[in-house]
Amino acid sequence: MHTLAPTYANETGPPDELPERLPEPAVDEIRLERIMGVLAEPLRLTIIQKLLLSSEDFDQTCGWFGFDRPKSTLTHHFKALREAGVITQRQYGLERRSRVRLEDLNTRFPGLVDLVLDWRADAG
Amino acid sequence: MHTLAPTYANETGPPDELPERLPEPAVDEIRLERIMGVLAEPLRLTIIQKLLLSSEDFDQTCGWFGFDRPKSTLTHHFKALREAGVITQRQYGLERRSRVRLEDLNTRFPGLVDLVLDWRADAG
DNA sequence: CGCCTAGTTCGAAACTACTCGTATCAGTAC
C-alpha cells in the first residue's frame, strides 16, 4: 500500500489533503486546438474515457489502465494530456495519479467531455 | 459570375439543384479522433468557424476566406476537412464550394459545433 | 487561338509526433 500522506513541497493554497499538482496550464490558458490535437489519439481518448467512467473521487495510476504498452510510451501520453490541460497529475509517493480536470473542461468547453464519453473506439 | 447550373455527373438521388458532392465519408463513418485531429489546426478551425458564421444557405469558395496562403496549402486543408467528414465540397463549374456538414455533425457529435463557434483564435 | 481564373497534383524540405529501448531515480521491503 502506498502512503496517502501527501508531501506539501510547494503548497500554496489551503491544504486539501492532496499532494501538489504537477505543472499544468491554468484554466484560462487551456487552448481548444491543443485539446483537439491531444484527443486525436485513440489511446489518449481511451485514457480520458476510462478516467471519466471511473469514480471521480479517486485519481488513477498509470498502471491502473492496464495498457499493454511500454511505460515510456504511457508517460509520454499522460504528459501530453496534462500539458494540454485535460488531466491533473499528483505525486503520491512513488505513484503518479491522474484525474480529469472535469470542472475546468466543463467551464471552458461545455460539451467536450460528453463527446469523449460517447466515443466508441471500434466504430466511433 | 459563375454558373449555378449543376452538372449531374454521378447523380444518384433526386436532383436537389446542386452539383455532386466530392468523395467524403458517410455519416456513420465519421470518426471523432479524425475530427479532433483535423480541428487541431488553427487555420482549419478558422475555416470552419467562418463557414458556420456565414449564411448556411450558400457554399463558399476557397478564395472567399481571404487567406494569404498559397493555393496548394488551402487545397490541402480543405481536403483534410472533407475527408474527415467536417465539410462537403461541391464542384460549381470552375469553383469548388464548401459547406459544413452541420446536420451530420450535430447528429453524430452534439456540442462539437458549439465548441468551434465559441473558439477564439487569439486567447480562446 | 491565347489568356485569365479557380483550383488540383506532385514533390521536396522542415517540422512534429508516436513508439520504444535503455538508463535512471526515489521509495519500500527484505
Place this chain on the structure above:
DNA sequence: GTACTGATACGAGTAGTTTCGAACTAGGCG
C-alpha cells in the same frame, strides 16, 4: 546493502504533417 516498484528522461527510428513552389487542368471570354 540488494532487489523490486512505479515512474521519468533521453535518444533514435519511423511515420505523418505542414508548407510551399512549380507544373498542370478545365472553363469562360475575346
